Amino acid sequence: NRRGARIGATTTYSDILASDLLRERFPLIGECTENIGDRQVRNRGTIGGSLAHADPNSDMPAVMLVLNATFNLRSKRGRRSVAAREFFQGPFVTALAADELLIDITLPPMPRGAGSSYYSLDQAASGYALAGAAAVIARSRKTVSHASVAFTGVSDISRLVPTDQLLGSKGEPEVVGRVAAASVEGIEVNGDIHAPAPYRRHLATVVVRRAIEKALERAK
DSSP: OTTSEEEETTOBHHHHHHOHHHHHHOHHHHHHHTTSSOHHHHHHOBHHHHHHHTOTTOSHHHHHHHTTOEEEEEETTEEEEEEHHHHEEETTEESOOTTOEEEEEEEOOOOTTOEEEEEEEEOTTTOOEEEEEEEEEEEETTEEEEEEEEEESSSSSOEEEOOTTTTTSOOOHHHHHHHHHHTTTTOOOOOOSSSOHHHHHHHHHHHHHHHHHHHHHHOO
8 A cells, every 4th residue: 555665674763764754654663763772873773673683672663563564574485474463472582584584564554543652761871661662543533443552671572552442432541541551461571670570560551651642642
C-alpha cells in the first residue's frame, strides 16, 4: 500500500530523522529516534543493525512491534519474511539464521487517524531505557477501535501489552490505568544496579500509561 513504507536495513538514524515521508506517515519512528544515542551514534548507527542486535533495552523493537512491521531476510538459500512479533526471541536472540542478513523493513499503513507515542525513562549515563513504551491508538466516533502497545527495557525482550480493555472504551483514565497495571502481570522483570526489579516494574506501568495517554491525545 502506498501509505506504508520500506526502510533499508543500512538506513542511519540521521537518515530516518531527515525523511519527510517517515515523518508524515510514521511519526512514531522519528519520535523514538530523536532520543537514540547522540549525534555521532545517529550518524553511524543503522536501524537494521539495532534490530538484528536485539538488545532488550534498545528503543526501536517496541516501535516495530506496535507498527506491525515485517523484517525481510536474505541468504544464499533465498529470501523470507518474518513478522516483528516473531523476530525477537530473547536477549540478543532473533529469528535470523547464521547465514542470513536483514535486508529491509516493511511497514503497513497506520490505521486511519491513529495517534502514536513513544515514552521512555532512561538511564542517565548510557541513555538506554530503564523502561520505555510505544503506543498506536485509533478512535472511531470517540471510541477506541485500535490499540497496540509494547514496552522495552523491562524484561528479556520487547513485548506487546494486552490492550483488550482499551478496545471499545473512550480511553477513560481508569481504563488506561488498568491496562498499565496489567502490562507487567506474569512478566519476569529485570533488576540491576540501575533499577531493582520492583522499581522497574513500577516504571513499566508509568511509561505504558503515559504512552497511551499521549497517543490518545494525538488520535484524530
